Amino acid sequence: MFKKLVKASLFAAAATVALWPAMVAAPAAAQDGDNIDITIGWVPPDITGVFKTATNFFELAAADANKNGFNVKVLTKSPTSPTAFAEQVSIIEDMIQRKVDLIAVSPAEVATVKPALIRATEAGIPVVIVNLLEPIDGVNVSSYIGFDNTQGAEVSAYAVADYFGGPGVLGSGDKVDVQPDTYLDLKFWQGLAAKLSDEDKAKIKARGAIIEGVAGGFFSTARLNGFREVLKQFPGIEIVGGTCAGDWNREKGTRCAEDILQANPDNLDFIWAASNEMGLGAMLVAGSQGRLETTKDGANIGDKKVAIFTNDVTPESVDRIAEGKMIAETTHGFADWGWFGTKFAVELACGLEVPKTFDIRPRTVYETNARNFYPEPKLEAIDWKTIRANCKKAN
Template sequence: MRKHLSKLTSLAASTALALGLSAAVLPASAQDAPVDVTIGWVPPDITGVFKTATNFFELAAKDANQHGFNVQVLTRSPTSPTAFAEQVSIIEDMIQRGVDVIAVSPAEVATVKPALIRAREAGIPVIVVNLLEPIEGVDVSSYIGFDNTQGAEVSAYSVVDYFGGPGVLGAGDKVEVTPETYLDLAFWKDLASKMSDEDKAKIKARGAIIEGVAGGFFSTARLNGFREVLKQFPGIEIVGNTCAGDWNREKGTRCAEDILQANPGNLDFIWAASNEMGLGAMLVAGSQGRLETVEDGATVGDAKVAIFTNDVTPESVDRIAEGKMIAETTHGFADWGWFGTKFAVELACGIEVDKTFDIRPRTVYQVNARNFYPDPKLEAIDWAAIRTNCKKGG
């Protein structure tokens, strides 16, 4: 019955176009028929941050399905974030299935590039989430994400703030903000620009780094951003070699164990480049009685090891609100899923979308944590307008 109705809808639309009529004057039966859209969503993992993104892909689809659409999100991920070839195979399968749109967060950009080219050759629009940097040679319809280098720069400035710089953390000069203030890179750079070299040199701390996949695109970008900021602050020392946690909590835990063992009493912070690894570091430091905590913005007890990280998920927001992690840089995973579905439906409908959608990484800390989860503030989607302008049949 649906196929028959779809054909009638297409015939009515063709007739209307031939007569110069708009979709708004099509018969009610044609206008009311749900439009089928299948989104192939291919994250590199289905836990942590990608579970959050997946949840919001599905929430947006549910919202769309109450307003004239029949959106299905097919989610498949490789067995681990380092199973690069497996992610390519999944994209190839989505092409064979003939999905309407493929949304992908690349485990590694260079690896998935040929598969994305094949998707475009098959006439399937591609949405890339988790980065804004263009993938050379691939006709990507939209990038939803953030600049990974900038995200790590924001985290570095949070460390600077906590150990004496101006801002909203630690004992340095406090800046008046509200919980709604965007503590993004522009905010932090403005504060740093007002500091003298002498003031910058007074900030002292010893820290260690847990990175993602050693040598990978995302890990390298975040490491570069974090280190670039700290060049301005010679009193902040990074000890030992960077430990690769492969974006994984268990491996991040092992890295933290090694770091804490190598630095038994003189380590001030750990920065983990993702929150799965950061949550692992938090658990290790806590189990050893070395976790620095905050209460109402003030450090509780003797100085120990402060945890900083990147990403922001419901779990990590809970830990920040409890004062067990000092600060985290949000990458907008709810936004990925919410707007990923919106853009995918628009592309399936033949509607032009923004080439880039910048999440604008910003600092999440105890005061503003609940702005992000459990109820993130997301812009409502006008599905009725999208449905009216949709050129795709049911």
């Protein structure tokens, strides 16, 4: 599979780097003929959906490394649900006791895991945070791999505005001529919106509902704020009712969608779900009721059909987008999380420098460009031979 991977300019790391913690003395390098043993403790908030995708790419990158002088093992363990915060802390503590070479964590909630992360770094275990760019105060994190959650939701809001009459690549508005590999990120959408007058923006009309994640949580709040902030520019886009908390879960997202559709039998144009597990649930409910808008329908406002927009992007959701069953989704780069998470973990275990932040800029996935993302995402090839040659770790 990875023979087909091409080095893309889509992925760029910030210049600032973090060194292996100074408290850990770098051991003598392994002999040239040895495979270097490295164990990565990977602690996602669950192991379904987006995190299954990230986990797959942690393991694929490890397999790639193991062809080039390494013996990398990815030890994955998650709590029973994304809201089992104490369980995630216990798992991190267990990784510390196991003396893994590095711990990669996607926090279910930042404040909850912070003390455990401090204990990991005090034990000399480097920490990589996945799914977050905002620094965690008081924790010596070696690298952050992720995206700005607020910006991710802003991209989704612009896609909604596009579909219901704005300029872009979706729906009924003026079409912009773009190539399939055009990076439809926040800068792209802001540039289009800047060309619209207030009168033009007011002509874009739709009624929608929101399914958020964990009510009051860091990630859910950031996404809600970003989505709502963009919609302030478009007074004709109305959000009906309060948000329904789906806890990032498909089953709960399904129940939210059922309640939303029941409360709005005639005049709902879209649902935005803050994650694709919840969005896929909403898609299934709307489809079962004959109310699912597809890309073939073309924003037929008033026909009782409901368009689904969401965030994340996994192989499953790409299939649904390619089929026209979801209008658009904002990608957060889950394949990148695992691919570069393993790369940075190995480099840190080897006593090498890694980027302090690795920003995966959110961008829009829709029917035309969906296959750029899965089943074979474009990822930068990793030069494992050079990493192995420079590795300072001894077995």
